[in-house]
Amino acid sequence: MKKRTFLKTGLFFGVATATSSFLDACKTAGKNPESVTAYPVIPPPKLRRTTPFELPKLPYAKEALEPHIDKMTMEIHHDRHHQGYVNKLNDAVKNTVYADYELYDIVARVTTSDEDRNIRNNAGGHWNHSFFWETMSPDGGGAPGGELATAISKQFGSFDELKNLFGTAAKGVFGSGWAWLCVGKDKGLFVSSTPNQDNPLMLGVVQKTGTP
Structure with a gap:
């Protein structure tokens, strides 16, 4: 399987597994970044983060996904790109309302404002x-x-059809972006895509919110 094919369609298998843990966790909520209280299930923001954000360790060796993703690619995307987001986030939240928020609270509450x-x-x-x-x-x-298999059959008809929809969503992203399998407000599954680094948890940003 080519690397591009693996990244755009093979990733689905992992996303599907992660999604299953959220099938019973859906509520409804508005999009006010200061008053998000329900969907996805988010506790009220607390001033509880006392250390800077850090790059998480990989749960496997950098060469473990070869031949689909080689070690060099993992090093570039984890050690450089991801570390870059962490460093810039720590700088960006200084002296803002988000300064002490946990990552999930920040993602759920950011808006489309310039600031x-x-x-x-x-x-x-x-x-x-x-x-x-x-x-x-x-x-x-x-x-x-x-x-999860039951939910997939109910929502999409078959696992193969879901893979087709997921692949189409991924290939339809212009430039950088992401394809997602999510649990929606109605507790049903849906496939979507987001540009750049947006994601379906951003209640004040995306049109269709959900839990990946």
Whole structure:
């Protein structure tokens, strides 16, 4: 399988597995960044983060995903790009309302305002990449089972149809961006895409919100 094919369609298997843990966690909410209280399930923001954001360690060796993703590619995207988002986020949140928020609280509350632009991009980059590493595994792949398999059949008709929709969403991204499998407000699954470092958790940014 070519690297591009793996990144755009093979990633689905990991995302699908991660999504299954959220099937019963959906509520509804508005988009006011200061009063998000329900969907996705987010606790009220607290001044509880006392240390800078840090680059998470990979859950596997950098060469573990070869031949789909080689070691050099992992080093570039994890050690350079992801670290860059972390560094810039720490700088961007200084002296802002987000200064002591946890990452999830920031992502859920950023807006499309000019003053939030750098925070939105770098918080999204940090969250998206952290999620990305966790959705892949050298032992991953294959069709999901259990509750998720049932939900996929109900929503999309078949696992193959979902893979087609996911691949189409990924290939339709112009420039940089992401394809997502999410749980929506109605607890049903949906496929979407976002540009740049946006994601479906950004209640004040994206049109269709959900939990990846």
